[in-house]
Amino acid sequence: MTTEGTTNPSASGSGPTRTTSAEADGPAILTSFTDGVARLTLTNPRRKNAINLEMAAAIEEFCDRVADDASVGVVVVDAAGQYFCSGADTRDLASSSADPASPEAVARTSAVYGAFVRVGSLPVPTISVVIGGAVGAGLNLAMATDIMVTTPDAVLDSGFLTRSIHPGGGHLSLLGRAVGWSATIALAACGQSLTGEQAVARGLAYAAAPAEELPALVDGLTGPAARDPELTRRVMTSARLELGPPAVSWASALEIERGVQMWSMSRKGKQAWSSRGPERR
Incomplete structure (x- = not known):
């Protein structure tokens, strides 16, 4: 059975939900609820699926529906295009940098990171599908899920150091629980990165496979979880x-x-x- 609707738990529609971006270049988030599998797709490929405030709000709404819908047994987080997520939208980061201690700046960054915490706290298994790469807050989103699957050549990069800012969103904790102290410091403080294949070897990702094989891999994970x-x-x-x-x-x-x-x-x-x-x- 297929049920699809808006991220508002009380609404429904005939096709996948589209959360329209403030820009005129299409939807920012696409969601679907099908046979016990809830899917959240970032659809901002022109900016490598960078997360803006509107997208963060849509993620929160999606999580609300998953939490309230007992028919959902598993969540998949993926992205349109050839890149999973390049992090927080740099325009929001620039605005926050003008007065980072202001209530507006704190609320802005909290909204993005809070959305990732919601993903990491869902009552069902969550699976991220990383193609191309994940950087900074984008890596946070992938690490917030319970299972990360990726392509062997994807680049997983802490990224904060490159932008000369301190990691945020619990980045160090998320890295540490997956790869331990040494690898965390290598990535976050020494600017190293991991390929998808290396991420599997380090325990950061569950599996790496060519992009064309990922759908079957994800189906194998979601099927049993969604059945009951x-x-x-x-x-x-x-x-x-x-x-x-x-x-x-x-x-x-x-x-x-x-x-x-x-x-x-x-x-x-x-x-x-x-x-x-x-x-x-």
Whole structure:
């Protein structure tokens, strides 16, 4: 079944949602909700999908709908064109640099980074599809997802140092939890970058494959999660409680999982375990 509508949870339409950019060059965000899979596509390729305030607001609205729609079991974040995301829109950064301590500047940067936190806090698995590259806040968005898949030659670049600004949006923490201290310092303080293939080796990305193979790879990840959204959401809740940060002890993990596993077994029922019983999950 396919359901598509605006990022407003109370609205619906016949095609993918389009959030129109303030510029006249087309929609800034495209969303769809299909068979348990919610998809958010950045559609600002002329600026390498740089995130502006309008796009950040649309991401927040999309996250609201995902959180409220129990039929959604997994989220995919991708981008139009040949580049995932070049970071925050430099025009917004320039405006903020004029008076960075002003309430307007703080609100501007908080809006962009807050949207990424929402993606990273969703109750379902989130998958980013990085083609071409991800820089700065764009890398934050990719790292905010639970699973990153990429092309082998994509460039993953901290980018803040190049622009002579300090990392923001929890960038160091996001890097650190994925690649550890040394690689974090190499990227954020020493200006190094990783290819998609290197990112997989470092643990920053889950898999790297040619662009034409990524749709099948993503389908293999989304299919099982989307088939049983209720179970998937409960697994994600337990994963966040257990793995943190901070992670809990093994003994605590046993207790976190015990009740939810009993719920899933009760839902399954005794007869479902028999080869002569109902179809097994």
